[in-house]
Amino acid sequence: MDNQELLEMKKNACKVRQYIIEGVFNAKSGHPGGSLSAADIITYLYFKEMKVDPQNPHDPDRDRFVLSKGHCCPALYGALALKGYFPADEIKVLRHIGAMLQGHPDMKHTPGVDMSSGSLGQGISAACGMALAAKYDNKDYRVYAMLGDGECEEGQVWEAAMFACHNKLDNLCVIVDFNGLQIDGRVDDVAGLGAVDEKFRSFGFEVIKIDGHSYDEIEAALDKAKTVKGRPTAIIAATIKGKGVSYMEDQVGWHGKAPNADEYKIAMDELNAQLKALEA
Amino acid sequence: MAETKKIATRESFGLALCELAKEHPEIVVLDADLAAATKTDIFKKAYPDRFFDCGISEGNMIGVAAGLAACGKVPFAASFAMFATGRAYEQIRNSVGYPHLNVKIAGSHAGITVGEDGATHQCCEDLALMRTIPGMVVLNPADHYEMTEAVKASYEYNGPVYIRLGRLAIDSFNDPETYHFELGKGITLKEGEDVTVIATGLVVNEALKAVRALEAKGINARLINMHTIKPIDKDIIIKAAKETGRIITVEEHNIIGGLGEAVCAVTAECCPVPVSRIGIQDTYGHSGPALGLLAEFGLDAEGLEKSIEAIVKK
Numbered sequence: 001m002d003n004q005e006l007l008e009m010k011k012n013a014c015k016v017r018q019y020i021i022e023g024v025f026n027a028k029s030g031h032p033g034g035s036l037s038a039a040d041i042i043t044y045l046y047f048k049e050m051k052v053d054p055q056n057p058h059d060p061d062r063d064r065f066v067l068s069k070g071h072c073c074p075a076l077y078g079a080l081a082l083k084g085y086f087p088a089d090e091i092k093v094l095r096h097i098g099a100m101l102q103g104h105p106d107m108k109h110t111p112g113v114d115m116s117s118g119s120l121g122q123g124i125s126a127a128c129g130m131a132l133a134a135k136y137d138n139k140d141y142r143v144y145a146m147l148g149d150g151e152c153e154e155g156q157v158w159e160a161a162m163f164a165c166h167n168k169l170d171n172l173c174v175i176v177d178f179n180g181l182q183i184d185g186r187v188d189d190v191a192g193l194g195a196v197d198e199k200f201r202s203f204g205f206e207v208i209k210i211d212g213h214s215y216d217e218i219e220a221a222l223d224k225a226k227t228v229k230g231r232p233t234a235i236i237a238a239t240i241k242g243k244g245v246s247y248m249e250d251q252v253g254w255h256g257k258a259p260n261a262d263e264y265k266i267a268m269d270e271l272n273a274q275l276k277a278l279e280a
Numbered sequence: 281m282a283e284t285k286k287i288a289t290r291e292s293f294g295l296a297l298c299e300l301a302k303e304h305p306e307i308v309v310l311d312a313d314l315a316a317a318t319k320t321d322i323f324k325k326a327y328p329d330r331f332f333d334c335g336i337s338e339g340n341m342i343g344v345a346a347g348l349a350a351c352g353k354v355p356f357a358a359s360f361a362m363f364a365t366g367r368a369y370e371q372i373r374n375s376v377g378y379p380h381l382n383v384k385i386a387g388s389h390a391g392i393t394v395g396e397d398g399a400t401h402q403c404c405e406d407l408a409l410m411r412t413i414p415g416m417v418v419l420n421p422a423d424h425y426e427m428t429e430a431v432k433a434s435y436e437y438n439g440p441v442y443i444r445l446g447r448l449a450i451d452s453f454n455d456p457e458t459y460h461f462e463l464g465k466g467i468t469l470k471e472g473e474d475v476t477v478i479a480t481g482l483v484v485n486e487a488l489k490a491v492r493a494l495e496a497k498g499i500n501a502r503l504i505n506m507h508t509i510k511p512i513d514k515d516i517i518i519k520a521a522k523e524t525g526r527i528i529t530v531e532e533h534n535i536i537g538g539l540g541e542a543v544c545a546v547t548a549e550c551c552p553v554p555v556s557r558i559g560i561q562d563t564y565g566h567s568g569p570a571l572g573l574l575a576e577f578g579l580d581a582e583g584l585e586k587s588i589e590a591i592v593k594k
Contacts, residue, residue, distance in 0.1 A: 133348045133351030
């Protein structure tokens with residue numbers, strides 16, 4: 001990425017973060033922490049990595065994205081709105097009665113959402129099915145699945161990991177948003193998840209560890225993944241939960257809580273300042 | 281009439297899949313290390329490139345099927361009824377049912393006629409579990425010919441379908457020359473005015489023998505084969521309730537949540553008449569030969585004849 005491209009990417013990610021705060025604040029509920037930690041990677045996927053067309057969201061040859069950690073959909077909705085899949089006004093009524101944007105992704109009603117998700121551990125299996133379908137049809141689209149680190153406590157993740165390697169799904173790229181926190185506390189304290197990178201490697205994945213807020217590292221990892229043949233890739237992305245909003249960063253309490261009016265203002269002021277600095 | 285060779289509906293299922301796959305390249309089949317038992321091995325042999333063994337991981341298998349369906353394939357995912365609908369219930373509900381994806385789920389070794397493997401493998405709750413999922417079609421074919429047509433109908437329906445398969449080889453009673461399967465439409469196998477017996481799946485043939493035997497005793501029972509548990513055929517139930525005034529349901533399934541309760545819901549709301557539910561009386565099965573168990577649980581022709589007679593004469 002050249003400097004101009006990098007600047008645009010950062011601006012877009014900042015706007016996605018604003019949408020996250022906007023949506024969760026107006027919904028008076030939702031999951032800001034994990035949405036903010038995933039925002040940079042999701043922005044990169046939609047604005048640089050994936051072959052997708054907002055005008056043709058059902059193109060059978062498009063790349064697919066499955067947000068297996070479905071509760072972090074405010075980040076996905078933000079990226080989709082910014083990309084032009086639907087009007088950004090929809091985000092203001094996220095989670096409201098009659099709204100298109102549900103509390104967890106709904107592929108039937110939201111353009112650009114490739115798979116309904118929200119029950120943890122299930123999205124990665126669907127992503128395997130999509131990648132398998134591409135192989136079956138001799139198509140070259142790629143499938144990206146984003147998981148939470150806490151989500152990796154689900155046994156189904158490892159069933160899917162086994163399946164992906166056994167079927168040599170090299171068109172599948174799993175990204176773990178490793179922010180270190182889950183609802184009940186630090187991931188290490190709750191369930192002793194251990195070394196996720198070694199686990200994926202032992203299943204047969206190509207494993208790449210990156211800083212999930214560094215666009216250079218995100219780009220390098222995703223580029224590398226495209227060159228790996230005969231096995232899937234897992235990118236373990238170290239991130240900061242709540243990234244971009246000072247008082248939410250690395251705070252377990254902001255997993256699933258909406259900011260109040262004062263907190264909302266602080267968050268938006270911070271993000272506006274970040275955007276302004278980028279635009280200067 | 282039908283030939284007399286016994287065949288299990290799981291085998292009919294495997295054969296039907298192969299036939300259907302000839303015309304439809306988008307059909308793929310998944311199994312969870314039970315291909316030899318669910319009879320998807322018939323398909324595997326014919327179409328090895330279209331068969332995917334997921335290993336012993338039913339939850340992942342359902343998710344993979346969802347992903348395949350999201351990309352235009354028509355996956356049939358098979359396992360034992362216990363593990364397909366029990367273990368993977370939530371995957372079916374959230375990854376298949378909620379997005380209404382075109383996935384067909386086949387649950388083999390349903391009911392007590394699994395036999396010697398015993399209670400852990402004798403699923404008498406699958407119809408109940410699948411009925412609760414919005415938009416799910418639930419099929420329970422009774423013999424070879426019905427299964428063959430049900431598999432075709434499930435393919436033609438665009439959305440999630442559950443098909444119940446049996447392990448036990450059984451006689452075919454339908455006539456292939458005249459048999460017609462229509463999704464959601466029960467079939468009247470015998471007319472009668474005294475009482476209506478509504479049966480589903482493997483025990484339909486047993487019920488048929490029972491109601492024929494009862495004729496000699498002056499009991500003229502109507503018999504309906506309810507191959508589709510959901511959507512249930514309300515019209516045929518209401519007509520039966522009005523014309524015969526009493527209904528008896530027969531199923532190789534817990535009387536809670538299956539055919540019996542589906543029929544009760546229709547009669548209670550539309551035409552209240554007494555309904556008696558014959559089936560597994562909210563208990564577990566146990567090991568033993570399938571036919572012995574069927575007799576023990578009162579679901580063979582002899583047992584049904586006695587129960588129906590007792591209910592009618594009560």
